[in-house]
Each structure stands twice: as C-alpha cells, then as structure tokens.
Amino acid sequence: GIQVEQSPPDLILQEGANSTLRCNFSDSVNNLQWFHQNPWGQLINLFYIPSGTKQNGRLSATTVATERYSLLYISSSQTTDSGVYFCAVLDTGGFKTIFGAGTRLFVKA
Amino acid sequence: NAGVTQTPKFRVLKTGQSMTLLCAQDMNHEYMYWYRQDPGMGLRLIHYSVGEGTTAKGEVPDGYNVSRLKKQNFLLGLESAAPSQTSVYFCASSWDRREPQHFGDGTRLSIL
Secondary structure (H helix, E strand, O other): OOOEEEEOOEEEEEOOOOEEEEEEEOOOEEEEEEEEEOOOOOEEEEEEOOOEEEEEOOEEEEEEHHHOEEEEEEOOOOHHHOEEEEEEEEEOOOOOEEEOOOEEEEEEO | OOOEEEEOOEEEEOOOOOEEEEEEEOOOOOEEEEEEEOOOOOEEEEEEEOOOOOOEEOOOOOOOEEEOOOOOEEEEEEOOOOHHHOEEEEEEEEOOOOOOOEEOOOEEEEEO
C-alpha cells in the first residue's frame, strides 16, 4: 500500500519563528489533507490540497503531486500552533485514507 | 450545527466485555469512517461506509464490527474487548471519498 512519511518528527520553535513541514508519499494520490491535532486531541482540517498552493492566514500549503510531496508552511508561529500536524492521503482508485505519523510541534513563548 | 458527535467520550472496559461506540453526523454526508489512534502514531482506518446500509474493511478491521442502519449514524462494536484495543477512536464523515473529512472529538477507550 501507499506509504506516507512526514518530517521532521519533532520540532521546537521560538514564538515568531517560521517553519516548513514535509509530507512525502510513495504513489499517486487522489487527495491530500493536512490536519492539526491540538493538545486536547481534537483534529482540525487545515487544508484539502491534492495539488497547487493554498493559504489561510499564517498557514499555507503546497502539493506537487507529480513529485509526490506536500509542504506545510507556518509563519510567525504562536504558542497555539503547538500540537501534532498530520498529512493524510487517499490512494488512487481506493477508499482508504492513509495518515503519516505526524510532526509534533512545540512553540515556546 | 453539531458536526460529528461521538459518544461516549471515555470508557473503561474489562477484557472480554463488549461495547458499542456511536458516531452521529448532521451534515448529510454519505461517507463515514472509524479510525484508531495509538500513542505516537497517525490514525489508522478500521472500517468505513460509503452510504446507508453499506460497510467495508479498512486497514485494521480485526476485532471490530460496524453498522450503518441510518445515514447519520455509524456504530463501531467490540464484541470481546482485548487490551490491544486500548486506543483513542475517531469518527469522521465526508461528502465523497475525495472530499475533506470532518472529525469528531474522539473516544478514549481503555481495556484492562
């Protein structure tokens, strides 16, 4: 089956810093989503981005489907950005969404 | 608008007991999913449904059963709970398999 790898596994930032999270996938995908799991365990859908670039406030994401990767950019990080960021892909022709292991982010005040 | 609601939020079971987790969505979504999340890992798909009356196996279906008798509800059952099923369970729904999934807040299940 399709493999999803996220990097880095852990990241510590000073408040105000910028960061880039990466998601690599091993095969063609139908869609790609980025999620934020906050410290209370809630999963928030950040982007639905099978290809191209999207921006939402301080966050933006780019997916290059032909090269099988997606990037999530966080600018001017805030302590509320802390949590785990997951990338999830839907394999072509299938119904199964596969999640990466996540990037755990801690933003220090 | 409640979105996706999971009940219960917490539960402790003894090995061998059975229980049912309920997921309800009010967005008229066709697709519904059950995932489990273990420490330090991403979510893994247990079962999913593409519409009322349908169910299908995901990545890790063993030890679980599901039913979708009504479009808005998706039930996850554990017939004989095992300690390996201790996990956080998430339900999600979407319009279509390619559309964004909306998640409930999770059910934390411990099996002793």
